[in-house]
Amino acid sequence: MFRLYAVFMMLLAACTLSSAEVDAIPPTATTVRVIQSTLVPTLERQLQPINTITPAPTTPLNPGCEATAGLPTAQHTVRATVDYELHRVEVEQAIFYINRTDQPLTTLVLDIEPNRVPNAFTLNSVLPTETVISYELTGRRLTLDLATPIEPECGLDVTLNYSLRVPEIQRGLSGFTGYFGYSIRQMNLGHWLAMVAVHGIDDWVTHDAIPIGEQTVSEIADWDVTLTVTNAPPNMVVAAPGTLRAEDGGVWRIVHTNARDFTLSLSPFYEVYEQETANGVTVQLYAFGENVVGSATGSQQALTAAAQAMEMYSDLFGAYPYDRFVVIQGDFPDGMEFSDVVFVSDRWFEINTGTAESYLTFITVHETSHQWWYARVGNDQALVPWLDEALATYSELVYYEEFEPDLVDWWWNFRVNQYVGDRFSGNNVDATVYQFASIRDYINAVYLRGAIMLEDLRAVLGTEDFFDWLRRYAEAGSGRIVTPDDFWGLLTPEQIELVAPIRVEYFGTP
Numbered sequence: 001m002f003r004l005y006a007v008f009m010m011l012l013a014a015c016t017l018s019s020a021e022v023d024a025i026p027p028t029a030t031t032v033r034v035i036q037s038t039l040v041p042t043l044e045r046q047l048q049p050i051n052t053i054t055p056a057p058t059t060p061l062n063p064g065c066e067a068t069a070g071l072p073t074a075q076h077t078v079r080a081t082v083d084y085e086l087h088r089v090e091v092e093q094a095i096f097y098i099n100r101t102d103q104p105l106t107t108l109v110l111d112i113e114p115n116r117v118p119n120a121f122t123l124n125s126v127l128p129t130e131t132v133i134s135y136e137l138t139g140r141r142l143t144l145d146l147a148t149p150i151e152p153e154c155g156l157d158v159t160l161n162y163s164l165r166v167p168e169i170q171r172g173l174s175g176f177t178g179y180f181g182y183s184i185r186q187m188n189l190g191h192w193l194a195m196v197a198v199h200g201i202d203d204w205v206t207h208d209a210i211p212i213g214e215q216t217v218s219e220i221a222d223w224d225v226t227l228t229v230t231n232a233p234p235n236m237v238v239a240a241p242g243t244l245r246a247e248d249g250g251v252w253r254i255v256h257t258n259a260r261d262f263t264l265s266l267s268p269f270y271e272v273y274e275q276e277t278a279n280g281v282t283v284q285l286y287a288f289g290e291n292v293v294g295s296a297t298g299s300q301q302a303l304t305a306a307a308q309a310m311e312m313y314s315d316l317f318g319a320y321p322y323d324r325f326v327v328i329q330g331d332f333p334d335g336m337e338f339s340d341v342v343f344v345s346d347r348w349f350e351i352n353t354g355t356a357e358s359y360l361t362f363i364t365v366h367e368t369s370h371q372w373w374y375a376r377v378g379n380d381q382a383l384v385p386w387l388d389e390a391l392a393t394y395s396e397l398v399y400y401e402e403f404e405p406d407l408v409d410w411w412w413n414f415r416v417n418q419y420v421g422d423r424f425s426g427n428n429v430d431a432t433v434y435q436f437a438s439i440r441d442y443i444n445a446v447y448l449r450g451a452i453m454l455e456d457l458r459a460v461l462g463t464e465d466f467f468d469w470l471r472r473y474a475e476a477g478s479g480r481i482v483t484p485d486d487f488w489g490l491l492t493p494e495q496i497e498l499v500a501p502i503r504v505e506y507f508g509t510p
């Protein structure tokens with residue numbers, strides 16, 4: 001029996017956005033608390049006759065704990081049915097979670113990203129009710145209260161059933177989250193499934209949703225998704241990560257392992273362009289045709305840039321873990337990174353210049369680099385966004401140095417210096433996403449001044465030691481959520497001394 005308890009307001013805390021901007025994407029404001037099973041009060045218990053037969057042993061204390069060695073923290077098995085015309089999705093998601101902390105956990109917290117959009121997410125059930133005695137959903141945070149704590153190294157099975165109404169991609173600030181949304185020619189399912197939150201030292205880490213930057217922090221997980229697409233035009237194309245197998249009757253089976261998220265996109269209009277890199281990765285672009293502007297063909301240009309970047313970053317920062325890398329032309333602004341999948345805005349194809357002197361090239365390259373600075377090395381994107389965004393922006397420069405050396409000065413001026421000159425007075429590079437009044441201010445401080453800071457670090461350390469450091473950082477941080485200490489901690493004491501003045505110059509907390 002379900003009982004719906006209090007519904008009350010959650011207020012957006014700790015941010016400095018103007019009210020107009022906050023209004024643009026209000027987080028789902030309600031809290032829903034459901035008690036699934038209630039213990040029988042002692043006084044009402046019926047007395048039982050004493051049984052002289054020794055009861056059969058109950059389940060062992062830590063069921064299945066020995067078998068969890070080597071498994072990822074979370075394994076998701078998903079059955080999803082997409083109604084393409086009605087933009088609805090029904091999801092059954094089984095999650096096997098392993099407690100990798102050193103303490104018993106009495107709750108399990110899931111990150112429900114779709115619930116940041118009003119009316120997009122409806123939770124139908126959390127099973128089994130014997131395991132999850134109650135749950136509470138506030139904004140993107142779903143807290144499951146467990147009947148029995150999960151002991152360290154032990155696992156827990158829960159299954160969620162929920163319905164999604166995929167929103168139409170909006171114009172303006174709200175459009176930036178179009179990775180979960182539909183246009184007349186595509187449906188994007190980014191951050192549509194429940195993710196297990198990361199457990200910090202004391203508590204589960206979830207952050208309030210705001211329209212600036214990203215705020216998710218997620219564990220590496222395995223995903224096994226069976227997708228049924230109904231009510232759709234023929235020739236549906238599924239752009240998805242990992243290994244993809246089309247079965248009969250509009251069914252796709254997609255397996256993506258060792259991944260921070262699971263994202264896909266659907267369209268009957270995609271054309272697929274592909275190119276293999278020298279290190280054996282097939283780079284695929286799912287685009288709306290060739291994207292011809294004047295004499296330029298944007299699709300070929302973006303594909304080439306992605307393949308070059310993929311090859312180069314694999315050499316510089318460590319091998320890419322998958323056979324395929326998917327780039328999707330997205331009907332929403334800018335771009336967005338996911339595991340093995342990135343979106344590059346339709347806008348950059350539309351205003352393409354036909355040369356690398358274009359947003360199309362550097363945004364494609366930027367998103368590709370997030371396969372290392374986000375998907376491989378995870379960080380708290382809300383509180384230390386410079387760890388992924390400054391490195392991704394600096395990776396753009398590295399691409400131009402290698403493939404377009406004549407455009408290096410252009411890149412500095414066009415991408416960076418016109419926004420952050422010597423008289424820059426914005427926030428420090430190490431600001432959180434909650435400290436900015438606009439996306440432009442956020443990009444200037446974290447991405448662009450972050451790139452200048454990395455250039456200064458390279459100047460004092462020397463190019464060879466600098467890239468050696470980044471490579472060791474990518475290896476040490478692989479599959480983890482890192483902190484700035486992990487980054488700086490890889491320098492020698494002498495190097496720490498060398499970079500100290502740079503940290504003072506760019507950081508609020510050096």
Ligand SMILES: [Zn+2]
Binds near residue numbers: 366370388389392
């Ligand atoms: Zn980025």
